[in-house]
Amino acid sequence: MKPVSATLAFTVAAIGIATYSTMDVLMKGLSIASGAYSAVLWRSVAGVVLLGPVFVARRRPWPGRAALRLHALRGATAGISVVLFFWGLARVPMAQGVALTFLAPLIALYFAAALLGETIRRGAILGSIVASAGVLVIAAGEVQAHASTAHVLGSIAIFAASIFYAYSLILLRQQAQVADPLEVALFTSIVLGALLLIGAPWFSGLPTVAQWPQIGAAAVLGSVSAMALAWAYGRAEAQVLAPVEYTAFLWSALLGWWVFGETVSLYTTLGAALIIAGCVAAVRGHAAPAPQTEAAA
Known part of the structure; x- marks a missing residue:
């Protein structure tokens, strides 16, 4: 792989986050109209x-066993x-939801320790405490605003999502390390779509004609x-790219205000700042080797 x-890797990742934030707007609208299960299913399809046609046209070889296992798991x-x-x-x-996902890079450090044998540094523990304070501040904002049960x-659902995302x-x-970006994107959609199709008769329905352009x-x-x-992740360490996740807060605040008329509370802003500070403290100076797969080892 060419170094x-x-x-450059950070810039490409930043473009990826901005693009994903724009997709969030469409997916939020579809989720409100038809439910998250249906929205994710049909986006995957x-x-x-x-x-699929691009992958076939390029005559890419079928992934090996190690790559298929990773594709299925992810x-x-x-x-x-x-x-x-x-x-x-x-x-x-949107801004509050995205702020809670910022816990993912911090949680990922603990996954790396458990799965890759990395040492949990003192900075990670300190960062965890600071980030946890950020979550409590956001929760305090909900209490102060008398948030509804649905809210x-x-x-809570987004907090749980951040754990799986980590x-x-x-x-x-x-x-x-074992597949190019096209293969990663395609097989993630294949696995996700196949799994969601199993429950489609109970949890989903067919999109309306008006929804297909948004889904596309x-x-x-x-x-x-x-x-x-x-x-980007194939060419730079996670510690280099982790901060790019935080640009999503600016995009979500702007797009949430523009499309849905949402405002960002002081609690959400302060909580997001604490979470970001915690994550930065946790990864600062961390120089862990890239995770290795069986095929890459």
Whole structure:
């Protein structure tokens, strides 16, 4: 794999986050109208239809056993994460929902310790305390605003989604070592779509004609974002790219205000700042080796 500068990898990842934030707007609208399960299912199907022909036309070899195992595992993990996230996002302001996902890079450090044998540094423990204070501040904002039950459940769902997303970040880094960005994006959509189709008769319905353009646009944006992030994570360490996740807060605040008329409370802003500070403190000076897969070892 040809080496690139950390700046280029960071820039590509930033584009991926901006693209994903735009997709969030479409997916929130679809989730409100038809439910998160249905929105994620049909976006995944559209993603397969979009990327499948490109994969075949390029005559790419079929993934090996190690790559298929990673694709299946990350597809399932990402599936749980994304359904929980969009279910919650349909019930809370975008900026608040995205702020809670910022816990993922911090949680990923603990997954790396458990799965990759990395040492949990003192900075990670301190960062955890600071980030936890940020979550409590956001929760205090909900109490102060007398948030509805749906609002509280939405926040809990997004918090749970961040845990699964953290694990998917570890898997993404491993995927990027054995597969190119197109393969990663395609097989994630294949696995996710196949799993969701199992429950479709009970939890989903067919989209309306008016919804298909939104689904198609979400699939395009999601695929571009997935390939950009896979490309970046394949060429730079997670510690270099982790801060780029925080740019999503600015995008979500702007797009949430523009499209849904949402405002960002002082509690959410302060909580997000504490979470970001905690994550920065946790990864500062951390120089862990890239995760290795069986194929890469």
